[in-house]
Amino acid sequence: MLALLVGVSTSPLLSRALREAWAEPSRRALPLGLMALLLSDVSEVGGHDESMALLLGRGTLFRCGILQRVADGHARCEQDVFVSESALDWLCGANLSHRDYLGVLGEEPPERHRRALGPALRQLTANKAPIRATICGPEGSGRLAVAMQLAHMLAPDAGVFRLALDRAQRRGAIEEALATARTFAVLTGALVVVSGADVLADVRQATQEAVVDAFRELPVSVVWIVDSLSSEAMKAMAVHPEHVLRLTAPTRAERADTWRAALGDLLDGDAISRLSGGFLLTEGQIVQASREACASQPTSVSEPSDRFEERVAALARGVANTGMGALAQPEPCKFGLERLVLEPETRTLLDELVAYAKHRNALASRWGFDGALSYGTGVTALFTGPPGTGKTLAATAIARELGQELYRVDLSQMVSKYIGETEKHLGALFDAAEQGDVVLLFDEADSVFGKRTEVKTSVDRYANLEVNYLLQRIERFDGVVVLTTNFEAGIDEAFARRIRFRVAFDAPDAEARCALWRALMPGDVPLALDVDLPALAAQFELSGGHIKEVVLRAASLAMASSESVSQKHLERSAAAEYRKLGKLLPANMNRANPERTR
Structure with missing residues (x-):
């Protein structure tokens, strides 16, 4: 049937002959009724069921968007049926391109994943039925590479189509993205890799269920990529526990090997040991940080190794989603x-x-x-x-x-x-x-x-x-x-x-508060002559974290009015911090500003 519709779209003689067979030469497309009759004639087994499915607009080709019909108010048998433009181009030999088609096997997974997951991948691909699986692990751990390895084992030339739910959600185009993925996967046999579910928050479960419904009973394999996995999420994704592939974080020795391979002789063994011990990164994150560090190296002068190590560490800290996934994040340690x-x-x-x-x-x-x-x-x-x-x-x-x-x-x-x-x-x-x-x-x-x-x-x-x-x-x-x-x-x-x-860590006394005021006031801040930090320390019983907020707020007020930071700015900001904390203002401020107590 599909070949016949392609022929009608590309051969004027065949198109005219079939339209005349329906006794309506002026039609621009074939009616569902004629296609149903032809299908029942050429298919001896199950022909009636397939004809009825066609008339009802059901079946794989309709569900994935390869076949389309025009519901223009005519009787069902009179409605036009045709092959979609993208499907027609591909069936006629054109390349079917899309930004989310990632092609065939690219970068291989880390060796440790190939060893650990080999039996599980072979078991998944042993069954001819479409796969429903989940790859769980931190970003940069090789999740996509494992999915591409799985796609290569299923069909070496089919490749991977990525369905990015987070991007589709931001555009409000979940249904459009699902339709595109269905059409592309059924035409090419590509493995659909679903990503971005972790960041969908309240709509995560509903979106996952929509994806499951979209590919239900289609001859398409679907693999989910997630950072973490709960039993509820596994149920929403319709994945059996035995079809979950969990990618563990690399050991310290494995991280050291990756740093060494990525940086070569740019850092010595002690520096590599510090990086591999201090940053719980995946192989992909190590490679990313190393590439950025090498790309930003100065070309005119030689950079000292300790300074290069500091830059690598800063970049590692920046890319770290950590081997702990979303459970923990690195914090900068600026002060001793x-x-x-x-x-x-x-x-x-x-x-x-x-x-x-x-x-x-x-x-x-x-x-x-x-x-x-x-x-x-x-x-x-x-x-x-x-x-x-x-x-x-x-x-x-x-x-x-x-x-x-x-x-x-x-x-x-x-x-x-x-x-x-x-x-x-x-x-x-x-x-x-x-x-x-x-x-x-x-x-x-x-x-x-x-x-x-x-x-x-x-x-x-x-x-x-x-x-x-x-x-x-x-x-x-x-x-x-x-x-x-x-x-x-x-x-x-x-x-x-x-x-x-x-x-x-007790609340600071007046002497400690005065030291905090001095320590938290940057040296470049222009101070007015009337600023009296000991008086502020005695007047406002604030801890260091709150004093930092007061200083920042007062500096913002002063900069907005093109003035130096004065006692007025600091007292006003300290009073605002008091109110935020639900504390009563000092008595002398209430007497000076009685309207604030009303």
């Missing part, structure tokens, strides 16, 4: 402990923490403390105190002192409402962190490391299992974990006993 304004006792505890972290392995192996360290040599620290007192900044300073990268854990990605998913996320996080020299930061840790509850419901039981699992992974982790909380009483007692360092 010497730049922080801290109480003497707090500074002493932080110095002890750094000293232990640097020498813990020697203490265990050379001085015999391995038997006394019942919870291993890992470093666990709990920073407590009001908001804005410098807990997070101190964590970044510690990472800088240790020469390590700090990764802030995204608790919104970590905690799942689905049973068992939180443990999976925690397992992925610690598995990746164990492959490098990194500091893990859990902000607002009481939301994850909270007290276990009395088991009254199944929900309580599973919540307690999550805390138990956390305790086990913390004990086994040989790195540095810093937890911050504004509510120390909310931390689980069993976990609190395992914390080696508890550091309190």
Whole structure:
């Protein structure tokens, strides 16, 4: 039937003969009724069913857009049927091009994936039925390369068509993108690779179900590419658990090999070791950072190796979606402990923490403390105190002192409402962190490391299992974990006993506040003669984080009015910060501005 319609579109004589057979030579296309009659005559087995499917506008060719009909108010048998323009061009020998057609096998997956996934790929392709599978792993881990390898095993010359749901969603063109992918895949046999579902937020499940419906019962293989996978998402994608291919993060040794291959002799072994230990990147991210670093090298002068290493590290930090996927992100460590304004006792505890972290392995192996360290040599620290007192900044300073990268854990990605998913996320996080020299930061840790509850419901039981699992992974982790909380009483007692360092960050007194005002005021800011920082410190009881906001707001006001920063700007901004925090203004400000208290 398809060959006949192509012939009608390209041969005037055949087109005229068939129109006259319908006794309507003036028609410009063939009617559905004539095509149904011809189909029932030439097909002895199932001809009636196929004719009825044609008349009803059903079947693969209609669903994928290769055949189209004109519903112009005529009886169904009188409606025109024809081959779409793109399909006709391809069937007549023209190249079918599209920006989302990625071609046949390009860059091969990393060797570790080829070894680990070989049996699973062969099992997937052993069945002749269309494939429905998911490739789960962090960006840059070789997900697309694995999909192209799978497409090559299915049909060496068909290639891959990428259906980018995030891009289609931004354009409001999901249905159009689905129609294009269906037509292209049925014509060419290409594997459809669906990406971008992770960023669809509230519409993710509905969009995934729409994709499943669009390819249902079509002879098209569909593979999903995702960063993370929950049981609900797997159900929405209609993928069986045994058809999920999980790509793990590379080990430290594998990262070192990739850095070495990408940079050649531009960096020595020690620098390669620092990069591979500090940045939990995938092979694709390492290659990207290396290419950008090499492309931006100055050509006129020779660049010192330490400066080149700094540029590579900055680029690595920029591309890092990390081997932890979306669970954690690297934080810049700009300042050391010497730049922080801290109480003497707090500074002493932080110095002890750094000293232990640097020498813990020697203490265990050379001085015999391995038997006394019942919870291993890992470093666990709990920073407590009001908001804005410098807990997070101190964590970044510690990472800088240790020469390590700090990764802030995204608790919104970590905690799942689905049973068992939180443990999976925690397992992925610690598995990746164990492959490098990194500091893990859990902000607002009481939301994850909270007290276990009395088991009254199944929900309580599973919540307690999550805390138990956390305790086990913390004990086994040989790195540095810093937890911050504004509510120390909310931390689980069993976990609190395992914390080696508890550091309190109290609200600063007037003297410390004055030092913070000076430290947080950049030297290039033009100050008016009336600025009195000790007076501000005495008047406004603010922590460092809030003082930083006041300084920035006051500088913005001054720049907008082309003035130097004055006491008026600073007091006005400090009062706004007080109101934001829900605090009462100082009494002297209320007397000077009585209208603000009304």
